[in-house]
Amino acid sequence: MRAGICEVMRRLCPVLVPKPLIERGVLLANIMYFDYLLAASITGVDENTANEEIEKLRKHIESLYKSGCEVCGKKVKDVTEYWDYVVTRERGIAIFDKFIPLCEKCLQAVRFDPNNKKEVKRAVKILAKVNKLKKNEVEEILEDLIRQWHLSSQIYEWKVYVDKLEDMGIGKKVADALLNSAASGEISIAAKRLTIFNPSGTLHKHLLYEDVDAICTGRYEASSVGLKASMQGIEPAWNNLSDHMEKLLTSKKFCKDEREAIRLLEGAWVIFVNRRSRAHIMGEALALARRGDLWSSRIETPVEPVEPAPIYFYVQSFVDVSMNKHVLEEIERLVVSNVRGVVEARFYPTSPEGGLARYHIFRYVIHSKL
């Protein structure tokens, strides 16, 4: 356990965050950017408490940035979170311990890529020097730590404890709810984005392969896809749609590499709404995902308080018109009960160059009378 390691490495000891927790952003630092309205709606914590706790957390972390490196006093590069990660059978437990501000060099010793030999070697060197230990002693401890990290990285279900936040006068309601939701795998708050996963909205692989096949054999063309869409009240951006399908057919991988093809089939319906509506819609979307309803495969929004705020509703196949219609009906229901006026939803496909394309291929207008 890490506690044991820190007893030997008294001045500076490493922390390796298990992979699933990194991927879903299970760190307190990810909460300090949150729009409190969004955090409140997702967690069910009241808005005032959410606002207060996020502010206090942010101020606390910011004040540590202004202090010096806790080990050597140099300029702080990052505030490291010390957590204890305990694995029991199929489940993991993560217990927050403390924040420690560290300079660039000290950081290299505590947070390194366990798969990168060069980084590990560098960490050993610094840790030995700072803790006044022999290099081979440190090497042995790190080998053990890395072995534990590999094991804990296989665990996907975690429970998080952040009781220490209360001792620090920050309050733990929002952090507890958000991090536990991320630790269980229903959301991610990594990379300043809130993502709601909806496994029941995930189409079966063979359906996706059929769509790829239909495009590559010419059974689905821009004209037929566009026509089917317009019959469902979805307005195709004709030029963009045919350019996009042409692009897929001429891209090297689409018709040859099944995994790449499936990635490129995906796209997202994007709407822009005000912050408060965004918060309500995301809260309701999480409830829908928890119920296991079949629609958008994941829903994303930046966590920051931007105005207006975009929401991305992902659909796995842009040529699956009935799936898209189904997702739109759900978006419409969410919009009508939370937004006043006209909201335009635009569908952006995945670009062969990566990320969503800059052009949209479908459009759908929602009139809300609220």
Ligand SMILES: [Zn+2]
């Ligand atoms: Zn330092």
